[in-house]
Amino acid sequence: MAAYTTLLVILVIVILVGIYFYFRHRARKKALTRKYGHDPSHTELYFEEYFEDIIESWDLVREDEAHRWADNMEDRLSELSSKIESLKSNKHKIDQEFEMVENRIDKLETQEEMR
Known part of the structure; x- marks a missing residue:
């Protein structure tokens, strides 16, 4: 019985984490769509996330x-x-x-x- 309860709790936690990441991704995608005016490409998403790191690691100047x-x-x-x-x-x-x-x-x- 305790094993079923533990599995059920783990399953609920996994489902809640999945829902959280789904809505987080969806909200981020909406914000980026508003920013770019269209669905952003993978390249735009990459640079959106790593732009500051690229500038820093390549010693670029804005x-x-x-x-x-x-x-x-x-x-x-x-x-x-x-x-x-x-x-x-x-x-x-x-x-x-x-x-x-x-x-x-x-x-x-x-x-x-x-x-």
Whole structure:
């Protein structure tokens, strides 16, 4: 008797899961039909489900991201230009300090030679 009850419970659960997936598929198909205006093909369904994963795994860039990247190019270039100018001025300061150190070394060497 317990075996029949267990089988009946399992059967009811399987039927309920089947009904759930049927209505879920049906609702999804209706939504996609509204989106595409026709019954979507297998290819459309595939890309509908896996589009984000494809973009991520293939390292693709969306059009809006490419436009944002291009629009921000001027800002990035001006920032890099200011950094380059800063580095050039620092290089000039370092060259001057290096020259001073070399002069001091030369003076010390000449003083050492005179002794």
